[in-house]
Amino acid sequence: MRAAPANRATSPVRAEPALEALAVSKTYTAAPVLEQAALRLHYGEVHALLGGNGSGKSTLIKILAGVVPADPGGTVTVAGEQSALKHWTPGEARRRHLRFIHQDLGLVPDLTIAENLFLEARLGARRGLISWRRIHRGATEVLRRFDLDVDPAGRTADLTLAEQTLLAAARALHDVADDARAVVILDEPTAALPSGQAEQLMSAIRSYADRGHAILVVTHRLGEVVSVCDRITVLRQGRVVHHGPLADRRSEDDLGRLITGVDAAAESRHGVAHGAAPGTTDDGLKLTGVATASLRPVDLAVRPGEVVGLVDAGGRTGPCILRAVFGLEAVTAGTVELGGRKQRLRTPGRAMARGIAYLPGQRLRDALFPGLPVSANVLIGSLPRHCRAGVLSRRRERRTVDRAIKDFGVWPPDAAAEVTSLSGGNQQKVSVARWMIRSPRYLLLEEPTQGVDIGARAEIWDLIGGAVRDGAAALVVSSDYQELAAHCHRVLVYARGELVTTLTGADLTVPAIAEVVHHA
Numbered sequence: 001m002r003a004a005p006a007n008r009a010t011s012p013v014r015a016e017p018a019l020e021a022l023a024v025s026k027t028y029t030a031a032p033v034l035e036q037a038a039l040r041l042h043y044g045e046v047h048a049l050l051g052g053n054g055s056g057k058s059t060l061i062k063i064l065a066g067v068v069p070a071d072p073g074g075t076v077t078v079a080g081e082q083s084a085l086k087h088w089t090p091g092e093a094r095r096r097h098l099r100f101i102h103q104d105l106g107l108v109p110d111l112t113i114a115e116n117l118f119l120e121a122r123l124g125a126r127r128g129l130i131s132w133r134r135i136h137r138g139a140t141e142v143l144r145r146f147d148l149d150v151d152p153a154g155r156t157a158d159l160t161l162a163e164q165t166l167l168a169a170a171r172a173l174h175d176v177a178d179d180a181r182a183v184v185i186l187d188e189p190t191a192a193l194p195s196g197q198a199e200q201l202m203s204a205i206r207s208y209a210d211r212g213h214a215i216l217v218v219t220h221r222l223g224e225v226v227s228v229c230d231r232i233t234v235l236r237q238g239r240v241v242h243h244g245p246l247a248d249r250r251s252e253d254d255l256g257r258l259i260t261g262v263d264a265a266a267e268s269r270h271g272v273a274h275g276a277a278p279g280t281t282d283d284g285l286k287l288t289g290v291a292t293a294s295l296r297p298v299d300l301a302v303r304p305g306e307v308v309g310l311v312d313a314g315g316r317t318g319p320c321i322l323r324a325v326f327g328l329e330a331v332t333a334g335t336v337e338l339g340g341r342k343q344r345l346r347t348p349g350r351a352m353a354r355g356i357a358y359l360p361g362q363r364l365r366d367a368l369f370p371g372l373p374v375s376a377n378v379l380i381g382s383l384p385r386h387c388r389a390g391v392l393s394r395r396r397e398r399r400t401v402d403r404a405i406k407d408f409g410v411w412p413p414d415a416a417a418e419v420t421s422l423s424g425g426n427q428q429k430v431s432v433a434r435w436m437i438r439s440p441r442y443l444l445l446e447e448p449t450q451g452v453d454i455g456a457r458a459e460i461w462d463l464i465g466g467a468v469r470d471g472a473a474a475l476v477v478s479s480d481y482q483e484l485a486a487h488c489h490r491v492l493v494y495a496r497g498e499l500v501t502t503l504t505g506a507d508l509t510v511p512a513i514a515e516v517v518h519h520a
């Protein structure tokens, strides 16, 4: 399935707005995060809500979902029926045919895929009794319609992140598929999807709009906006700085400038690999026949000064390799060498002691400590460095945290803020910062820029580049082909646990990666 062409003259756009939100403001503590924001969606359009990390996109969406209360004064009008936002609730949003996919997807990992699909719809409940047979049948039909090749009876936790995103999309959309009044709102649905699947999802979204639905989508992938969206609204620090048809702003650079106010897109094109020549010896990270319960034997080497990208057409090879090297999955065969010496990295503690940093892909589940402030989230893992004679130096700690906040552009720059109160992209910057301040020799990174805005992406790659130029070896699992092509020396493409090909030099391009993955 491919994204629809740019010309959408045939879309059944109706004159009356599907949704209009006016004077939406929100203040959590001190400064407002939304100020008199306005949003207008039309039936038959895909509308992109754009903005840098922390600009207020998710807050606006949560207000529309009724899960975060707005400040007094705002209104929302759906299909001509106006309500004060202060009376807006999740039940009301649902009754008015609004459907949401939030950043955290809202799936219950321990339930089956079928159960997750029909969690809210209660399909098959008759006189209080649930018909599992009907649920299973319904789920099989929805999965088929959404092109999801998974077992409805399988555990949701066993799906890849990409499959979970597609499942959440299927759940949000399936009961409104034939309802032309539906408004579907998706907060970064493609953040962790490989290009092919992201395109598939965006294409499905496009086809819903073409049937008459109104769609609002948040994304940091500007290519998606250019190829699929009709109109955009851009937020900067809680205010709408631009809204209108996309036709006036066609290029990604142009959108990048609107979002950041500077030419960040141009900066991010200076790839890491172009500034660094890898070491001539292959004494960085070397895996020979490394296998685990979920990983077929793998051979690979990453030299000091080298960035190696890893794409997996089938899903889990990349994350499994990273987990095995970091001591999170028991290695059942083969050897791991660091700097030419064999290692037994049975625990993360040992791996860290050898200079390995590991950034997991599932930020909220694995990479952050919710409930703790930004400062603790940055410092966890490097406390011994902040001790003198066994005593913690608070001054040193504070200096490190302040520097990390500054270097990574964490917003708001508040070390005491509880980490989950930060926007998604800023949470990601905190987890990257935690590892980079340790000056690691080996970087194992899974989706390092997921949910990160165009300006901060460049900053994160700059920091990876700095570490690599200083001699670190980086292995990066990513679904963002554009970044892989721009920043890696080599990209390894796996399918179903087997290495299919290695792309390098002039062959390392976005279309080449997509082509190999497509045919794998």
Ligand SMILES: Nc1ncnc2c1ncn2[C@@H]1O[C@H](COP(=O)(O)OP(=O)(O)OP(=O)(O)O)[C@@H](O)[C@H]1O
Binding pocket: 028, 029, 033, 051, 052, 053, 054, 055, 056, 057, 058, 059, 060, 411, 412, 420, 421, 422, 423, 424, 425, 426, 451, 453
């Ligand atoms: N519960 C909360 N308490 C305090 N501040 C919050 C809370 N939730 C969000 N914020 C703040 O509101 C601002 C906007 O956050 P929001 O999540 O809406 O940004 P965003 O545009 O969606 O960013 P991203 O692209 O990173 O997801 C941020 O500065 C964030 O720190």
